[in-house]
Amino acid sequence: MQQHTTVIDKAAMALSGGLMLLGVVVLGIVEILAGKPYSAAPLTNDAGEIIATPMVDPTLRTGLVLAGLLVLALYGVYRLVAPMKTETATTQQEITAD
Structure with missing residues (x-):
């Protein structure tokens, strides 16, 4: 069965x-380039004072990853609901027996 991407x-x-x-990846690299923490x-x-953030x-990074997973979930639901295209049906011909 062939897979056709639309x-x-x-x-x-x-x-x-x-x-x-x-x-x-991208925001992780930005964090590394920005330095500690x-x-x-x-x-x-x-003393409980914030010295570095x-x-x-x-939450922004988490939100982006969750948005990507949500898009994949919606795509999966779409693939379940959308009708599948049928492949070209082979025609059957009647053959008489001898």
Whole structure:
């Protein structure tokens, strides 16, 4: 059985992949280039004062990854609901027996 990708297939793959790559890889590199702290939580000293915060808000990164997963879930629901195209049917011809 051949798999044919449609415009919707390509758009869903590109959008979901792009959102997840942006949230994980690109913003992760931005965090590394920005320097310490590398953790999602702000760093505090012994007195409880915040001394350093992450450059990109962790909720933004999480939101981008979840948006990518939501696009994949919606695409999966679409594939379940959308009618499948039937392949070219072979015609049967009657053959008389001898």
